[in-house]
Amino acid sequence: MPMKKLVVIMLGLIIGSGYTFSQCTNTVNASSESIKAKGEQRTKSNSYFWVCRGKSLILTGSHNTIYAEDSVALNVAGDSNFIYQKNYGSLNVSGAYNTVRINNTSTYTNNGTFTNKSNCPVMTFVYDVAPAGGCDWAAGIDANESQKSFSVYPVPSSGTLYLNANRDINLDQVSVFSIDGKRHAQVRLLGDRRSLDVSDLGPGIYFIELKLDEGRSIQKFIKE
Incomplete structure (x- = not known):
């Protein structure tokens, strides 16, 4: 059998079996309802939910994300839901044909059938279009995440923000978020690798996240 035909047949078997590739980076949908309390319950279908750090949700319905x-x-509980779960959480899923992408540190109980599950060593959310006033991304940052691996100055800042760190900083390690969790891509790490151009940011409170081998470190700054 020709190799090209064999590949096509194999792809058809994979797709037909319901297999999908893991998605460990996802953009929070602009229509998401933010869940900001523990013990929240919803009965909905065809909806989006953004569950804030440390909160909980009991959801009944189908075709939700x-x-x-x-x-x-x-x-x-329901069918054909898409569930993206970050660190140190717990998930109990029932129903059929649900898709689960979950961080390795979270616990998982499957009481459903035909569940499509993949583990994500790192689960990342993109907040570019996340609803304003949604989850306070900075709320509940614990001491391990906010360790003093670096500092920033001057605070407040109007144009250039300097990073004082004891190591070289890579561009893909630095992210800037507003207080509602939105990531701001227009912030540039300048050529000296020790400063950020924040001149395009509007006035307000922001957070710099620096990803390190041992975890993440976060510092707050104010843009004038």
């Missing part, structure tokens, strides 16, 4: 931040407890 759930973005769960760190330390979230989820109980999802």
Whole structure:
């Protein structure tokens, strides 16, 4: 059998079996309802939910998409839901044909059938279009995440923000978020690798996240 035909047949078998490639980076949908308390319950279908850090949701319905931040407890009952779960959470899923992408540090119980599950060593959310006033991305940052691996000055800043760190900083390690969790891509790491151009940011409170081998470190600054 020709190799090209064999490849086509194999792809057809994979697709027909319901297999999909893991998606470990996802953009929080602009229509998401933010869940900001523990013990929240919803009965909805064809909806989006953004569950804030440390909160919990019991959801009954089908064709929903759930973005769960760190330390979230989820109980999802229904069919054809998409569930994206970050670190140190728990998930109980029932129903059929649900898709689960979950960080390795979260616990998972499957009471459903035909569940499509993949583990994500790193689960990342993109907040570019996340609803304003949604999850306070900075709320509940613990001491391990906010360790003093670097500092920033001057605060407040109007144009250039300097990073004082004891190591070289890579461009893909630095992210800037507003207080509602939106990532700001227009911030540039300047040529000296020790400063950021924040002149395009509007006035307000922001957070710099620096990803390190041992975890993440976060510092707050104010843009005038």
